Amino acid sequence: MMRDAANLDRAACEAMDLADPLAPLRDLFVLPGGLIYLDGNSLGAMPKDAAARAEDVVRREWGADLIKSWNSAGWFDLPVRLGDKLAPLIGAGAGEVVVCDSTSQNLFKVLSAAVAMRPDRRVLILEGSNFPTNNYIAEGVAAATGGRVSVRLCEKDAIADAIDETTAAVAITHVHYKTGHIHDMAAITARAQAMGALAIWDLCHSAGAMPVDLNGAGADFAVGCTYKYLNGGPGSPAFLFAAKRHQGVSQQPVTGWWGHAAPFAFEPGYRPQGDVRQFLIGTQPIVSMALVETGLDIHRSADLAAIRAKSMALTDLFIQLVEQRCAGHGFSLASPRAAADRGSQVSFAHTDGYPIMRALIAAGVIGDFRAPDTVRFGFAPLYVRYADVWDAVDRLVTIMDDAVWQSPEHQAREAVT
Numbered sequence: 388m389m390r391d392a393a394n395l396d397r398a399a400c401e402a403m404d405l406a407d408p409l410a411p412l413r414d415l416f417v418l419p420g421g422l423i424y425l426d427g428n429s430l431g432a433m434p435k436d437a438a439a440r441a442e443d444v445v446r447r448e449w450g451a452d453l454i455k456s457w458n459s460a461g462w463f464d465l466p467v468r469l470g471d472k473l474a475p476l477i478g479a480g481a482g483e484v485v486v487c488d489s490t491s492q493n494l495f496k497v498l499s500a501a502v503a504m505r506p507d508r509r510v511l512i513l514e515g516s517n518f519p520t521n522n523y524i525a526e527g528v529a530a531a532t533g534g535r536v537s538v539r540l541c542e543k544d545a546i547a548d549a550i551d552e553t554t555a556a557v558a559i560t561h562v563h564y565k566t567g568h569i570h571d572m573a574a575i576t577a578r579a580q581a582m583g584a585l586a587i588w589d590l591c592h593s594a595g596a597m598p599v600d601l602n603g604a605g606a607d608f609a610v611g612c613t614y615k616y617l618n619g620g621p622g623s624p625a626f627l628f629a630a631k632r633h634q635g636v637s638q639q640p641v642t643g644w645w646g647h648a649a650p651f652a653f654e655p656g657y658r659p660q661g662d663v664r665q666f667l668i669g670t671q672p673i674v675s676m677a678l679v680e681t682g683l684d685i686h687r688s689a690d691l692a693a694i695r696a697k698s699m700a701l702t703d704l705f706i707q708l709v710e711q712r713c714a715g716h717g718f719s720l721a722s723p724r725a726a727a728d729r730g731s732q733v734s735f736a737h738t739d740g741y742p743i744m745r746a747l748i749a750a751g752v753i754g755d756f757r758a759p760d761t762v763r764f765g766f767a768p769l770y771v772r773y774a775d776v777w778d779a780v781d782r783l784v785t786i787m788d789d790a791v792w793q794s795p796e797h798q799a800r801e802a803v804t
């Protein structure tokens with residue numbers, strides 16, 4: 388929504404914050420003073436409860452109760468219990484989601500399951516410009532079929548037409564990591580299934596930032612991470628969704644003891660669980676997994692429609708302010724202009740994107756850079772304020788007007804961008 392430029396100033400942004408129904412939730416997060424954090428799409432901010440939860444898991448559950456905690460603290464059931472908590476955020480039902488492993492590993496499991504479910508098909512379709520791990524994992528899955536299956540990479544507008552009777556599965560990231568473009572989950576799923584293929588979704592950039600309706604779309608499988616908009620903490624375990632109809636029917640190749648029908652029977656041979664636990668492999672990182680719950684509890688208290696409405700308003704505001712106040716400085720919008728087509732992030736292309744982002748970070752505005760030329764800003768609706776958007780652009784204006792980004796200390800590349 389474009390606002391009247393003449394009336395747009397910091398006071399107007401503060402007024403929007405006052406009217407924001409999500410505003411009280413910001414107080415549930417640790418946010419260092421003076422910093423404007425626009426990278427919650429990469430690593431979400433820390434819930435205030437996380438430190439106490441970590442201390443409890445370490446001191447009491449591990450330190451005092453030791454191995455008893457597998458039962459008494461419910462450690463063994465955490466993947467399923469947290470999966471059930473996460474399910475409503477992504478339109479899944481109870482017993483359809485487990486929290487475990489990484490997104491890359493979970494994608495390997497569900498892609499392999501899909502390939503096994505379509506033994507007469509030979510193509511996996513993914514988006515070429517997707518976050519690379521997805522396409523690398525698909526290559527690995529294809530290689531493991533000994534040449535039966537190959538990967539076909541398409542760009543967004545070509546995906547639907549590429550799906551045909553040779554397609555085993557389509558594995559698409561719902562919100563593009565670089566541009567923020569949202570794919571039509573229902574349409575692509577319907578097209579895939581009409582052609583006899585399976586539809587797999589990566590929700591890394593959607594879960595927690597907008598309502599997602601996996602079952603409404605009829606999705607077959609999904610994966611995603613909990614460390615971005617779900618605030619689970621650095622490297623926190625990911626999630627995996629398997630539609631009820633595929634559980635106990637499909638097979639995934641990483642057949643570890645946590646996915647066994649009777650893990651504590653210690654049988655010599657593998658027998659899969661008949662439910663979503665068949666997608667588990669082995670022992671989980673319990674400290675990290677326990678922290679996922681602190682983020683999920685906040686999200687479960689928030690209205691997803693309000694999250695989406697604020698996300699669209701924040702990103703619209705940012706685009707409008709950058710285009711007005713940094714006009715002539717060489718930024719071009721790399722995200723969809725229509726809010727309905729955009730996730731909770733905004734990217735601009737700029738030939739000097741890297742030093743500009745370094746200068747912004749030095750000025751206390753944290754976004755990130757994606758090669759070759761994209762500056763990316765994430766707007767986590769639970770803790771980013773409209774006034775933050777104003778202040779971030781204000782600092783960007785100074786960096787551009789005074790050519791601050793040209794100073795030598797902003798040119799050197801760091802290992803993680």
Ligand SMILES: Cc1ncc(COP(=O)(O)O)c(C=O)c1O
Pocket residue numbers: 489490491492518520521560564589591592612625
């Ligand atoms: C679309 C997408 N898939 C997967 C990942 C990461 O996977 P992993 O957690 O296994 O490193 C990312 C990380 O940003 C991502 O953007």
